Amino acid sequence: MASSPGQQISPWRYLTAFVGIVVILYALVLFTGGGNISPKLGIDLQGGTRVTLTARTENGGVPPRDQLIQAQQIIEQRVNGLGVSGAEVVLDGSNLTITVPGDGGDEARSLGQTAQLRFREVIGGPIPANSAAQGATQPGQPAQPGQAGQGTTGQAPAPAAPAPAPTPQSMGPDGTTQSRDVAPVSFSAPLQDPAPPPGGDGGSGGTSSPADPRVAAEVAQLRQTRQSDDPAVQQQAALALNCNAPDPLQGYDDPAKPLVACSEDRTEKYLLGPTFIEGTQIESAQAQQSSNGAGYVISLTFKPQGAETWGQYTAANVGKATAFVLDGAVVSAPRINQAIYGPTEISGQFNQERAQELAGTLRYGSLPLSFDSGEAQTVSATLGLASLEAGLIAGAIGLALVFVYCLLYYRLLGVLTILSLVLSGVVVYAVLILLGRWIGFTLDLAGVAGFIIAIGITADSFVIFFERLKDEMREGRTFRASVPRSWERARRTILTADAVSFLAAAVLYILAVGQVRGFAFTLGMSTVLDLVVVFLVTHPLVILVSKSKKLGKPSLSGLGAVARIGARHRQATAAATTVKGARA
C-alpha cells in the first residue's frame, strides 16, 4: 500500500465540538435578549428612513471627535423627540447615520440643522410639566443621562448657591476649545448641499424654517402661540404644552421672540423672554470642583462681545433666573446672584457627571459644525418586504444550484457538502442574532448579498479538499488512505485562500463608508465560519465515510473513475518495478 498515512484524528471529537458550539450559540440566542429570535434588519429590508449626515467644519478640516460625539448626542435627543421607537444615531467616522424604522421617519431628514444654544430670560415658571400634560408618554423615551438620583439638579435657583466668583478662575485655557465665531447654520434644505457656514459674527443666529412645507406650517402656527408677545396667549400656550410629545418647534424657535418651553428632562415648563445672547458667544465652559469643596461647578467664559453683553445683562437682572435653552428646551436655569464681568461660575447641586454634561452643552451647544446630508433614503415597508423576499429567494436558489451541482459531481461527498452548508447556515443565523444584540449589527440588503456570494466561497473549500482526495487516489491509494493525506495538503490551501478572502473583506469593512459595509461584514463573517465548518464538520464526516465499508464504495462517492485510474497506476508502477528496464 501507500506510505503510512498521517495520524488519524478522531472525527467524533470534532463533531462533538461543533455540536457544542451550536448548542452554546442557540442557548445564548434563546436565553439572552428577551426571546426575540430574529436578526436585526436594516431599513432597506423592513422599511424606514435613513439619513447620513456628513460633518463639515468651517475650514474644511477633520471635525474633532468630541464635537462629533456632542453632535451625536444632540441629534439623538432630537430623534428621540420624534417619538419613534427603535431610532438610532450612529457615529461612523465623521458621518452620523440616523436610522428610523417604519413610517413617519420623514422628519428625520431635517434633524441635521445645527444645534442652537440661546440664553433667555426666565419670565415665568418653572411650572411642573404635568400640570396639563396629556400624559401620553411616548414609547422609547430615553432616560435622560446624568439625572440619576439627582432630582432637580441644575434646576437652579439653587437655595445654597454661593455667589459666583467675580474673579477669574485660575484655569488654564483649554486647548481643545473651539473659539471660532461661527453663526449657527440652520439646516434649511436637508437634501442639498448647504452653503458653507458663513463666518459672520456670533449672535446672529437667525430664524430658520423647516424645508418640509407641512412641518413649516406647523412651526409657523406654534410660533403664533408659544412665541406670542401677549402674556395671556403665553399662559394658554404654557398650559396646553405637552412636554412628553415631540416638539416640532425644536430648533426652529425665533430667537427674537419670547418662548414657552419645556425643560430638557420634560419635568417643568418655563415662560422665557427673547434671546439676549447666542451660545456662539461662549468662549469656554469647564466643569471643575467647587472651591468650597462640595460638588462641582461650571466655569463659563464669554468672548469679548458676549462678555460685555453678559455683564450688562447680569448687572440689570440680579436675582432673576436666566435659562440656557438648547434647541428650544431649557437645559438649566440658574439664578443670577450679582453682576458678572468676567468668568462666570454656575453652581448648584451638581455631581461630576451632570456638571460635565452641562459644560459640554454650553461649550458645544452651538456646534461649529454644519452637516451636509450625504444621502437620505425612505424605504417603504412594501419595498423592504419585496427586497427581503428577493434576497431570501435568491439565497435559496443559489443554495439549490450548488446542491444539485455537488450531488451530480461528488455524489455522496456532495451530500456531505450540503450537510456542511446547512450547518453553516445554522451557525450563521445564530451569530447574526447575537451580533444584532451585542454590537447592533443590522442585516441589510448588501449583507444578504454578501451571504449569498459567500455560499460559493464556502463550497469552494470543500471542492479543494475533494479534488485533493482525487489527486491522492489517482496515485493509487485507497479512498481511506487518501483522506488524511489529502486533508493535510488541502488544509493549507484552504487556510491561505480564506485568509485572502478575509483580508479583502476586512479592508473593505474598515475603509468603506455607507451601506456597503454590511456586505463586507457578512462576507468576512462567512469566511471565518467556513473555516469552522470545514475543520469541525466536513473533514470529520469524510473520515467517517471513508472508514465505512458501505459508504466508502467508489460508486457512491463519485470517485470511481479516479479509483480506476489509481488502480491502473498501481499496476503500472508495479509492472515497472518488476520488469525494470525490460521491453514489452
Added chain:
Amino acid sequence: MSTDTTVDASGDRAGQRDSERTSAWTRLTTGTGNIDVVGRKKIWYVMFAVLIVVSILSIAIRGFNLGIDFTGGSQIQLPGTGARGQITEQQVTDIYTSSVGMEPVSVQSVGAGGSSSILIRSESLGPQQLVPLREALFTQLQPLGADGQPNAAAISDSAVSGTWGGEITTQALIALLVFIVLVTLFLALYFERAMALAALVALVHDIVVTAGIYSLIGLEVTPSTVIGLLTILGFSLYDTVVVFDKVRENTRGLLKLTRRTYPEAANLALNQTLMRSLNTSVIAILPVLGLLVIGVGLLGVGTLADLALVQLIGMICGVVSSLFLATPLLVDIKMRDKRFTQQAERVAARRRRAAAVRAGEIDPDDAEPATAELATTGAGRTAAPASAPRPGARPARPTGKAGRSTGGRRRR
C-alpha cells in the same frame, strides 16, 4: 511538436488511443487531461494585452455610466399597482412634470408581477418639491401598500448629494490601494517573488478588464459595484493561490532532477487544478447567477443586481486570468533565472539520449516521453491514459514545510 520548453504532447496520442475508455470529460474531471496552456502562452498574452488595452481606452474615452449615488440626485420608487389597477410610466411622468415643473430624468417600470414598481430618477429634489410630489403621486395613483390598501407610505424615495458619492468613491479607492499593498505583502511572504508578481499582474488585469467591460457596455456604476469589484479581488487571488500552491508542490526539488522542466511542471499543475478551478468557479458563480436573476427579476435594479453583476463579470475574469495569465507569466519570470533554463537544457539532453536509445523501435516523433518512469513498459503505457508525470508518484513527504509532522494537528 516543438521540443523547446513546451510540454510534450504524448498525452494527446495516448488520449486518442484511449478515447474509447476515457472521454475528454473524464480526463478533465480526473485531472489527467493534458491541455497545453503554458506552451501557447503567446496566444494568451496577445489576448490579454488586447483586452487590457481596449479596457483602458474605453475607460479613458467613454468613461463610466455613473449612478445617482455619484452624480447626486433623487430617486422615487412606488408600487406598480394602484387602487385603480396598473400604474403606467406615462401617468407617473405626467404627475411628476406637473408637480415639479420639469421633466424627470427617467421613469422605468422594474421588477415583475406583484413586486413590480415604478422607478423615477430625477435631479436633486428638496423637500419643497418632494413632499408635494409624493402627495400628488399618492392622491392620483393610490399605490397599494403591503396590506393591499392604498398607502402613502408605500412610496419610497432616496436622495443623494453629489459630494456623498465622491466620498464613497474616494474611500473605495483608498480601500483598493490598501488591499493591493496588503496582498502584495501577503503574497511576498507566502509565495516566492515570481509568484507574487504574477499573481499581482493577474489581479490588476481583473480590475482593469472588469472596469473596462462596465465602461464598454455602459453598465451603471453604483457604490455597490465598486464594493463588489473589491471583493472580486479576493476571489481572483483565491483562485490563483490554489493553482500556485500546486505549482509549488510540483516544482519542489525540480532543479536536482531531470524529470521535467519548470514550464512542464507548471502546466501539469494547471491541468491537475483545472477541474478544481472550474469547479470552484462554477460553484461560486451559481449563487451569483441566482442573485442576478432574482435581483433583476423581482426588484429590477438595486443593490442585489449591482453586486451580482459585478461579481459575475469579475469572477469570470478572475478564473480565466489565474489559469491563462498568471501561470504562463510565472513560467516566464521563472525562466529568466539561469538555473531553470540550464535545468531545462539538461532535461532536453536526457530526453534526446533516451530517444536515441529507443529510436530503434519507437516512433521518432514521440521522442520525448515525459513520463515519470523512464522504464515504463508497453503494457503500462497502454494501460495508463495520458501519461502525464505524476508528482509524488512516490511521495515521500506530505506538503507543507518540509519535515512538518504529519499529525492531524490543526493550525489556527
